Amino acid sequence: MTANAAPAAPGSATDPGAGPRRGLPRVLHRAWTLAGVVPFFVYVLLGLGLPTLAIAVGAFQNPDTGKFTLSNIDIATHGIYLHGFIITTELSLITSVVPGILGLLIGYAIFTARRGALLRRVTITASGVFANFGGVPLAFLFIATLGTTGLATHWLTAIGFNPYENGFNLYDLGGVALVYLYFQIPLMVLIILPAFEGLRPAWREAAQNMGAGTWQYWRYVGGPVLMPSFLGCLLLLFGSAFSAYATAEALTSGTIPLTAIQIGSFLNGNVLAGQQNVGKALGLGMVLIIAVLMVFYALLQRRAAKWLQ
Amino acid sequence: MATVISQELADEAAAARVPHRRRPVPVWRWVILLLTGVYFLIPLYAALRFAGIASFDDVVHQTGFSDALILSLKLALMTTVITLALMVPTTIYVHLRLPRLRRLLESITILPIVIPPVVLIVGVLEVSPGYLKSTPYLLGLVYVILAMPFAYRSLDAGLRSLELRTLVDAASSLGAGWPTTLWRVILPNLRTALLSATVLTVALVLGEFTMASLDLYQTFPVWIVAFDQTSGPVSTAASLLSLFVTWVFLMLIVTLASRRSRRTGTGQVELFSVRRTVR
Numbered sequence: 060m061t062a063n064a065a066p067a068a069p070g071s072a073t074d075p076g077a078g079p080r081r082g083l084p085r086v087l088h089r090a091w092t093l094a095g096v097v098p099f100f101v102y103v104l105l106g107l108g109l110p111t112l113a114i115a116v117g118a119f120q121n122p123d124t125g126k127f128t129l130s131n132i133d134i135a136t137h138g139i140y141l142h143g144f145i146i147t148t149e150l151s152l153i154t155s156v157v158p159g160i161l162g163l164l165i166g167y168a169i170f171t172a173r174r175g176a177l178l179r180r181v182t183i184t185a186s187g188v189f190a191n192f193g194g195v196p197l198a199f200l201f202i203a204t205l206g207t208t209g210l211a212t213h214w215l216t217a218i219g220f221n222p223y224e225n226g227f228n229l230y231d232l233g234g235v236a237l238v239y240l241y242f243q244i245p246l247m248v249l250i251i252l253p254a255f256e257g258l259r260p261a262w263r264e265a266a267q268n269m270g271a272g273t274w275q276y277w278r279y280v281g282g283p284v285l286m287p288s289f290l291g292c293l294l295l296l297f298g299s300a301f302s303a304y305a306t307a308e309a310l311t312s313g314t315i316p317l318t319a320i321q322i323g324s325f326l327n328g329n330v331l332a333g334q335q336n337v338g339k340a341l342g343l344g345m346v347l348i349i350a351v352l353m354v355f356y357a358l359l360q361r362r363a364a365k366w367l368q
Numbered sequence: 369m370a371t372v373i374s375q376e377l378a379d380e381a382a383a384a385r386v387p388h389r390r391r392p393v394p395v396w397r398w399v400i401l402l403l404t405g406v407y408f409l410i411p412l413y414a415a416l417r418f419a420g421i422a423s424f425d426d427v428v429h430q431t432g433f434s435d436a437l438i439l440s441l442k443l444a445l446m447t448t449v450i451t452l453a454l455m456v457p458t459t460i461y462v463h464l465r466l467p468r469l470r471r472l473l474e475s476i477t478i479l480p481i482v483i484p485p486v487v488l489i490v491g492v493l494e495v496s497p498g499y500l501k502s503t504p505y506l507l508g509l510v511y512v513i514l515a516m517p518f519a520y521r522s523l524d525a526g527l528r529s530l531e532l533r534t535l536v537d538a539a540s541s542l543g544a545g546w547p548t549t550l551w552r553v554i555l556p557n558l559r560t561a562l563l564s565a566t567v568l569t570v571a572l573v574l575g576e577f578t579m580a581s582l583d584l585y586q587t588f589p590v591w592i593v594a595f596d597q598t599s600g601p602v603s604t605a606a607s608l609l610s611l612f613v614t615w616v617f618l619m620l621i622v623t624l625a626s627r628r629s630r631r632t633g634t635g636q637v638e639l640f641s642v643r644r645t646v647r
Binding site: 092093095096098099102103106107109110111112113114117161164165168169171172178182185188189192193194195196197199200201202203204209210211240241244298301302304305309319322323325326327338339342345346349350353 | 410412415465484490492516610
């Protein structure tokens with residue numbers, strides 16, 4: 060290929076779909092190069108862009124007349140729906156911070172184990188399995204364990220502590236939070252481990268050579284280095300809990316006002332006349348909240364990346 | 369994140385250089401790991417006892433079991449084929465011809481994670497034409513979108529670990545045409561990435577509940593809930609079964625990836641990433 064026709068690197072004559080090369084104006088050639096990614100972009104536009112646009116538009120539309128209105132947004136940000144956003148955010152906060160800290164400790168315990176040791180292999184594979192586990196099957200596992208007739212409930216009652224007489228209920232918010240730990244902790248372990256890999260042994264040695272104890276090392280070296288990754292992981296956990304739907308739905312049959320479940324009920328047709336588009340306003344709200352979090356996450360990752368290079 | 373597993377697998381030989389980093393085995397490590405083990409194993413044990421061994425046999429004979437499983441498998445096959453057909457050529461093409469688009473593709477493929485499945489399905493049902501809405505295969509088309517983040521990341525990681533340009537040039541200087549290069553040079557080298565993309569996609573489709581239930585089709589996870597009313601033990605057995613299936617799939621990738629990484633040092637597998645859409 061001659062240089063004047065080539066935005067691509069030398070040797071691209073072997074490329075896929077390189078098409079007509081000689082004699083084409085540069086612009087046309089560039090457009091032809093882009094043709095290879097057209098199917099992907101069309102698919103994303105139809106499967107992701109269009110539906111999202113429909114939600115964003117629908118959120119501001121009167122379902123009967125199709126005219127612009129703010130009433131959907133108004134309804135979605137008041138009453139039970141505002142309550143839903145608050146409960147969802149609370150649940151997501153608890154189920155990201157608690158597993159975040161536990162996962163950090165477990166992750167460090169695994170990290171300090173010898174490389175290639177059986178313990179490490181088993182825990183990491185198990186984390187992969189459990190982090191991928193969720194939804195309805197998970198709900199059944201916990202009903203068998205901590206439901207009113209579950210095995211662990213039975214054991215605890217036998218030693219004189221009936222959890223259901225002491226304020227515990229698997230089918231309310233606390234129960235759902237406990238179940239969420241089952242996939243959030245392994246997820247945290249998996250995403251925090253690379254951050255530990257970034258802690259250079261040399262830093263610890265240097266700190267020791269200068270007389271730092273364990274506490275000082277973590278306070279002035281390890282902690283600050285880990286902090287951006289840790290916060291980034293927390294944000295990811297938050298997003299994961301925030302959009303979770305099936306687990307809570309299966310456990311509570313929709314009695315907890317979580318935003319995801321509320322959106323689901325709009326699809327199932329449990330809607331007041333004239334409010335059909337409130338579900339879309341709720342969806343828009345969720346997307347906005349998670350989008351803001353993802354931006355934070357990206358910024359934090361960029362900071363963390365500096366240390367991990 | 370992918371590096372966790374690959375390093376794990378590749379670094380056994382390097383174990384010797386690590387000990388100076390290690391400190392005396394602290395007690396707290398064992399306490400934490402023990403407590404964690406208890407929290408994770410008790411529900412498994414409880415579910416096994418509740419279900420009983422006989423229930424596993426019953427699962428298979430429930431009405432609707434085979435229909436639901438077959439629908440899920442069909443969707444899994446459809447999603448995997450479309451995902452690979454769309455993402456493999458696109459990713460290879462971008463790596464070879466448009467490397468500057470890689471960052472853009474990365475941001476685009478993270479979008480399905482930003483938009484919760486429950487929200488996406490609302491929009492999809494809103495804009496889909498009637499003939500698509502009346503078939504369960506609409507789900508397959510949407511699952512392709514859900515699978516993109518994982519498929520793209522697996523493939524991108526796989527391609528990055530290859531000397532793609534060198535391979536392609538070498539193949540062409542030996543007289544291979546483009547189809548031969550793709551089929552006999554690139555794809556075999558991408559085996560682990562393809563496998564991991566496939567398994568993640570399949571696991572995603574087999575576990576996806578939110579969209580299927582809202583689209584009112586009885587895929588396997590939806591069926592598990594639907595027949596809960598008739599038999600608790602059998603539902604629990606089905607749930608355990610779905611967990612074990614995931615486990616076997618993941619073990620399979622890890623085993624294949626480790627075999628590969630021992631030879632090339634590049635077995636990159638993202639184990640965790642399917643989780644977000646599963647629930």
